[in-house]
Amino acid sequence: MMNIGIIGAGAIGAAIAKLLTQNGIKVGIANSRGPASLAALVAGLGGNAQAVTVQEASRADIVFLAVNWSKLPQAVQALGPWRGRIVVDTNNPIEAPLFKPFDLAGKASSQVVADMLPGAQLVKAFNHLPPALLANPAAEGGKRVLFYSGEHQAAKQTVAALIEKLGFFSIDLGNLEQGRLAQFPGGPLPALNLVKHS
Ligand SMILES: NC(=O)c1ccc[n+]([C@@H]2O[C@H](COP(=O)([O-])OP(=O)(O)OC[C@H]3O[C@@H](n4cnc5c(N)ncnc54)[C@H](OP(=O)(O)O)[C@@H]3O)[C@@H](O)[C@H]2O)c1
Numbered sequence: 001m002m003n004i005g006i007i008g009a010g011a012i013g014a015a016i017a018k019l020l021t022q023n024g025i026k027v028g029i030a031n032s033r034g035p036a037s038l039a040a041l042v043a044g045l046g047g048n049a050q051a052v053t054v055q056e057a058s059r060a061d062i063v064f065l066a067v068n069w070s071k072l073p074q075a076v077q078a079l080g081p082w083r084g085r086i087v088v089d090t091n092n093p094i095e096a097p098l099f100k101p102f103d104l105a106g107k108a109s110s111q112v113v114a115d116m117l118p119g120a121q122l123v124k125a126f127n128h129l130p131p132a133l134l135a136n137p138a139a140e141g142g143k144r145v146l147f148y149s150g151e152h153q154a155a156k157q158t159v160a161a162l163i164e165k166l167g168f169f170s171i172d173l174g175n176l177e178q179g180r181l182a183q184f185p186g187g188p189l190p191a192l193n194l195v196k197h198s
Helices: 012-023 033-044 056-059 068-074 111-116 153-165 178-182
Strands: 003-006 026-028 049-051 060-067 084-090 121-125 142-150 169-174
Touching: 003 012, 003 056, 003 084, 012 026, 012 033, 026 033, 026 056, 026 169, 033 049, 060 068, 060 153, 068 111, 084 153, 121 153, 142 153, 142 178, 153 169, 169 178
Parallel strands: 003 026, 003 060, 026 049, 060 084, 084 121, 142 169
Antiparallel strands: 121 142
16 A cells, blocks of 8 residues: 655645545645644544654655645645655635635646646645545445546546545546646536435
8 A cells, every 4th residue: 555645634634634544544644833733633543644744744655735725835845856756636726714716827726736846746636525525435325426637647547546445436537627627616516516326
């Protein structure tokens, strides 16, 4: 099993950590304030979770990035080289308290994030559902749908396999430009809570 790092331990980072650890996957989770500030969170997650530094989390085979949009540049500026490691972009270009969309100069949000991480294989996923829905992959007798997109086929397959292992139904939207369908705000898909019935 690949090792997994999570940068950002708020609503989304913690929800992803819970899903992964419940499925027997070990995670290292980090925030801006250091491992000591995460003691209560990792205690609640059990033995599969460890509080680590941002640097340590960034060296995992798969790195989830779950940080407030305005803080992303600061969070990743000292990281890398990425050497082809997979980064899962869970982020959306909007945040409290104003909830005013950031100006991306026409780019897809995950392209903006990819530009911050030269050499990483970025996959956009886990960004279009609120934490409460993300917490429950099994839904209404079926599997909750998670969309993913990216430029790197092997990385996408790895993330899709992880999505399925967690109990979701994964749908490939294509490349990062096509991933705009699941961009929030703007794309039509985040407004939908879809469940796949077999
Ligand atoms: N909440 C949602 O419904 C939702 C749904 C889908 C996607 N998203 C996206 O997911 C991302 C995270 O959202 P959230 O709701 O989880 O936010 P959040 O609850 O505010 O948590 C943000 C996390 O980012 C960390 N962080 C901030 N600056 C950092 C830095 N420089 N280095 C390392 N960590 C840093 C914070 O750590 P400290 O507390 O130590 O500063 C905190 O753990 C956002 O891009 C958001 O758009 C959110």
